[in-house]
Amino acid sequence: MDSKQHLYLVDGSAYIFRAYHRLPPLTDPEGTPVGAVYGYTTMLWKLAEDLDKAEGPTHMAVILDAGSKSFRNDIYADYKANRPPPPEDLVPQFPLIRDATRAFSLPCIEEQGYEADDLIASYARAAARQGWDVTIVSSDKDLMQLVGTCAEGGGKVDMLDTMKNLRIDLPEVAEKFGVTPDKVGDVLALMGDAVDNVPGVFGVGPKTATKLIQEHGDLEAVLAAAPEMKKSKLKERLIEQADQARLSRVLVALKEDCALPIALEDVKLRAIPPEPLAAFLGKHGFTSLLKRLETGTGSPSKTTDLNPAKAQTAAAGSGEGADRQPLPEMPAIDYAAYECVQSVAALEAWVAKARAAHVLAVDTETSALDAMQADLVGVSLAIGPNQACYIPLGHGGSDMFAEKPEQVPLETAIALLKPLLEDDAVLKIGQNIKYDLNVLARYGITVTPIDDTMIESFCLDAGRGTDGIGGGHGMDELSERHLGHKPMAFKDVCGTGKKAIPFGEVPLDKATHYAAEDADVTWRLHTLLAPRLSDEGGTRIYQRVDRPLIPVVAQMERHGIKVDREKLAGLSAQFAETIGALEKEIHAAAGQEFTIGSPKQLGEILFDKLGYKGGKKGKSGQYSTDQSVLERLAEEGAHVATKVLEWRQLSKLRSTYTEALQAAINPRTGRVHTSYSLVGAQTGRLSSTDPNLQNIPIRTEIGRQIRDCFVADEGHVLVAADYSQIELRLAAHMADVPSLREAFEQGEDIHARTAQELFGEVNRDTRGRAKTINFAILYGISRWGLAGRLGVDADEAQAMIDRYFERFPGIQKYIVATLEGVREKGYSETLFGRKTWFPRINSKNGAERQGSERAAINAPIQGTCADIIKRAMARMMPALEDAGLGHVRMLLQVHDELVFEMPEGDVAAASAVIERVMAEAAGPAVALTVPLGVEIGSGASWGAAH
Incomplete structure (x- = not known):
């Protein structure tokens, strides 16, 4: 090894925020957030290992910001004023990150009043003056001022961007700024920095700033030359804002003469003692890292940076992901590498390349969000990182006389793309590919075979996302989390509000960057997520349950369901009349007119004027009038509360269904086409939007009236097949x-059996209570929750729970075992292997912890229900086709029910197939010890089929 000293200075603050934003929330055994701590630990470990193998730095230190204020705030009070406070769950991780650094026996250096950049600059200059080489581990543009060889001691300073695995030396600084490092501060002073609130000169961007410094030498020379420049806004601004520019130059200058808190010779890099690191890893539940430390198998990842696709993203103590495969290294997104395909020859070349690659990411650009009405504007393809293209097909103004850019004729492009997209030898990858399937199906293309990165992510990380549901699996969020890249926003391409333009009017260069990036990012995400499925046990649920369902659900959306517009309009008018009558009745009971939909006015009427007890005001100063409050008042005899509840329900049903459904009728098909989300509920259940058909009241007369508006085509009927008490069967x-x-094997009434076990007799009251208890227990209800549902006090409710567990001890054992498993592993699991993560299960916050516990109790049961009906849906059409009933159409999935449309004469034959497929859906993967009951009905409408 070269005897020359080589100091590495790690910009720890940058590592912290990168780790935080790239990992979902994690907690340690004490419930403390540790996602950023885990990411930081992995990144630091990886860096130390890589550097040791590469060239062996002799000295190393981590530099951190000591606080949010520095001496620059004394110079300019608004410095960094635009920066939001750190996220709430990151704040308690800051001291733990310092502990992590010390666990590696590395110096952790910070100094009040100075920023990390100032300390880095001071250490770098001090070391270089002694002839040491220095590498700054950061991508911060401000630190590029330090790059180069020190004239005094001969030491060389460069930078290492671990995100891009890029060394930054003089050529890289010149490429970014167009000037030498000693002039970078002058460029920064002119252009300013919105993030740090450095004012700069208004209107001067990077290119103008660079040009000015190149022409005049430095900032002062630019300002001195400004009066002699030709008349322009730039001249005026340079003159008017000269003092602002000089202030900015002071703010961006790095302080290079800070006193060094730790002497240079004391940051010598030595072998990491395993004991402190092991203690730290064990304390915070980083078991996969601890195993690697104990076995000496190196760092947790072989990538150039932390990638959470390969990191332990479990709750404390899970040990998940201890032996994952190394991930491929990928270059940064390069928009300049994307190709805009505007000729037949270019498209033919891309088709050939895609066939040779065998794996192809696909994305469509359209004229609207509704796949059933959107026109195809373009298609993007990707076969590797930065190997992506955009094929414009419908660009140009909407005016028939508008000039249109050169593009492949739509019919020609479809003819070339169809064989590729239908080729069984080429895997097509999409992000929410169901949308693309529906768009392309309207052009006669059946895309197959497919993979979906959104579904892959859901099968791996359900519950881990920022919102715990589908939001955590969108492409932009996945890209930022797993790739460290923020994709272009649609609004940045098409604008917003009145100035928004259709995608077909976006200039092709901009459209290519946006569209090809989507395909490129999707390809990269698949490359990262697909290996995790096998590493982390997600293959079974993805391949056997979710992936086969994608084309099935897409076809259901295309089928849609017919609604009777006249009947809807009549029902809507009826609702409006009833709503009007209710309003009069409510006003009469209140003794005055008021806006019933205003929580503020309603609260004042209920608690101030009418004097009902128990009113509680929130932070806004107004009374709460939510559903639970009104239900309590109604039970206490408040007539006005009862009527408001009726008014709210009818108003919501009218706006959501009887009015909205009329507007949702597709003018081309005459049917309503709902959109199903496969990631809408973390337990795996499908959700329905635009319109939502899953919230129609199930057992009320109003719900039946709405269902009566869903009708079959002439000569056809609707068949509804519903799993009977499936959650209770699975619980058994x-x-x-x-x-x-x-009881299930003998076909007994399960609620009657429960009533007999709990109360010793069966009547309407005891059966009703037993039914409530049966379902409430499975949802982890508390004594107070059950008391509220049954109208008894908490002690009586607890006695019922205790009696229930005495009679059915297996239920209590299941609940205890489930909670213990989730606390240990961080996730629950269905019978088919679907994981649902609960990062707050060990939270110190009681409400968070109890909410997670209730959800964790029910997730395996509800999730298994979802898995079973999904398996039935995927098998249904092949089974019907085998029976000669391929013309039967599956239209809807609502909770545990499937709705079909078929000719009247096929009801008996089809019902037999439907019942068999649903009853056998769990097997052969899972052999249930209880039969799955299926109830089937038919009729001219959905309501009549029940």
Whole structure:
């Protein structure tokens, strides 16, 4: 090894925020957030290992910001004023990150009043003056002022951007700024910095700033030359804002003479003692890292940076991901590498390349969000990182006389793309590919085979996202989390509000960057996520349940369902009349007119004027009038509360269904086409939007009236097939409750059996209570929750819960075992292997912890229900086709129910197939100890089929 000293200075603050934004929330065994700590630890470990193998730095230190204020705030009070406070769950991680650094036996250096950049500059200059080489581990543009060889001591300073695995030396600084490092501060002073609130000169961007410094030498020379420049806004601004520019020059200058808190010779890099690191890893539940430390197998990842696709993203103590495969290295996104395909020859070349690659990411650009009405504007393809293209097909103004850019004729492009997209030898990858399937199906293309990065992510990380549901699996969020890249926003391409333009009017260069990036990012995400499925046990649920369902659900959306517009309009008018009558009744009970939909006015009427007890005001100063409050008042005899509840329900049903459904009728098909989300609920259940058909009241007369508006085509009927009490059946199997299994096997009324077990008799009251208890227990209800539902006090409710567990001890064992497993592993699991993560299960916050516990109890059961009906849906059409009933159409999935449309004469034959497929859907993967009951009905409308 070269005997020359080589100091590495790690910009720890940058590492912290990169780690925080690239990992989902994690907690340690004490419930403390540790996502950023884990990411930081992995990144630091990886860096130390890589550098040791590469060239062996002799000295190393991590530099951190000591606080949010520095001496620059004394110079300019608004310095960094635009920066938001750190996220709430990141704040408690700052001291733990310092602990992590010390666990590696590395110096952790910070100094009040100075920024990390100032300390880095001071250490770099001090070391270089002694002839040491210095590498700054950061991508911060401000630190590029330090790059170069020190004239005094001969030491060389460069930078290492671990995100891009890029060394930054003089050529890289010149490429970015167009000047030498000693002039970078002058460029920064002119252009300013919106992030740090450095004012600069208004209107001067990077290119103008660079040009000015290149022409005049430095900032002062530019300002001196300004009066002699030709008349322009730039001249005026340079003169008027000269003092602002000089202030900015002071703010961006790095302080290079800070006293060094730790002497240079004391940051010598030595072998990492394993004991402190092991203690730290064990304390915070980083078990996969601890195993690697104990076995000496090196760092957790072989990538150039932390990638959470390969990191332990489990709750404390899970040990998940200890032996994952190394991930491929990928270059940064390069928009300049994307190709705009505007000729037949170019498209033919891309088709050939895609066939040779065998794996192809696909994305469509359209004229609207509704796949059933959107026109195809373009298609983007990607076969590797930065190997992407955009094929414009419908660009140009909407005016028939508008000039249109050169592009492949739509019919020609479809003819060339169709064989490729239907080729079984080429895997097509999409992000929410169901949308693309529906768009392309309207052009006669059946895309197959497929993979979906959104579904891959969901099968791996359901519950881990920022919102715990589908939001955590959108492409932009996945890209930032897993690739460290923020994709272009649609609004940045098309604008917003009145100035927004259709995508077809976006200039082709900009459209190419946006569209090809989507395909490129999707390809990269698949490359990262697909290996995780096998590494982390997600292959089973993805391949056997979710992936086969994508084309099935897409076809259901295309089928849609017919609604009777006249009947809807009549029902809407009826609702409006009833709503009007209710308003009069409510006003009469209140003794005055008021706006019923205003929580503020309603609260004042209920608690101030009418004097009902129990009113509680929130932070806004107004009374709460939510559903639970009104239900409590109604139970206490408040007539006005009862009527407001009726008014709210009818108003919501009218706006959501009887009015909205009329507007949702597709003018081309005459049917309503809902959109199903496969990632809308973290337990795996499908959700329905635009319109939402899953929230129609199930067992009310109003709900039936709305369902009566969903009708079959002439000569056809609707068939509704519903799993009977599937959650209770699965509970009997999963919790091993012999008495419940026996009741189901004998076809007994399960609620009557429960009533007999709990109360010793069966009547309407005891059966109703038993039914409430049966379902409430499975949702982890508390004594107070059950008391509220049954109208009893908490002690009586607890006695019922205790009696329930005495009679059905398997249920209590199931609940205890489930919670213990989730606390240990961080996730629950269905019978088919679907994981649902609960990062707050060990939270110190009681409400968070209890909410997670309730959800964790129910997730395996509800998730298994979802898996079973999904398996039935995927098998249904092949089974019907085998029976000669391929013309039967599956239209809807609502909770545990499937709705079909078929000729009247096929009801008997089709019902037999439907019942068999649904009853056998769990097997052969899972052998249930209880039968799955299926109830089937038919009629001219959905309501009549029940």
